[in-house]
Amino acid sequence: MADNNKVKIWIQLADANQIALSINPGEEETYRKAEELVNTLWSKWMNRFNDTSSDVLARVAFQFARLYLETYGENRQVNEFLTDLDQQLDAMIGADE
Numbered sequence: 001m002a003d004n005n006k007v008k009i010w011i012q013l014a015d016a017n018q019i020a021l022s023i024n025p026g027e028e029e030t031y032r033k034a035e036e037l038v039n040t041l042w043s044k045w046m047n048r049f050n051d052t053s054s055d056v057l058a059r060v061a062f063q064f065a066r067l068y069l070e071t072y073g074e075n076r077q078v079n080e081f082l083t084d085l086d087q088q089l090d091a092m093i094g095a096d097e
Contacts, residue, residue, distance in 0.1 A: 011035045014042045014057045038064070 006022040009031060013019065023031060038060055045056045 013038050014060075015053050016057070 005024060007025050007028065008020060008022050009028060010018045010020055011031060013035065021031065041060050041063065042056055045059055046053065049056055049059070051059070
């Protein structure tokens with residue numbers, strides 16, 4: 001029943017066939033920006049590399065996966081720092097009681 005609130009959009013990545021997606025209406029901007037980022041990098045690299053379209057699209061996918069993993073690792077470090085800080089603050093507050 002949750003699909004009742006979904007909207008259907010079509011995205012075009014590189015020169016592949018369009019992809020239909022059912023998304024929450026509030027997510028459309030994010031999906032459109034992602035589509036734009038992929039297409040911008042694909043277009044730039046199509047002019048740069050002497051590869052087939054699918055090879056360039058594979059390069060783009062790899063680049064975004066690498067960036068995702070780097071960001072995930074950085075976020076994990078921040079979360080660990082905040083957890084440690086929270087524990088230290090709790091210990092300081094507990095010491096005053």
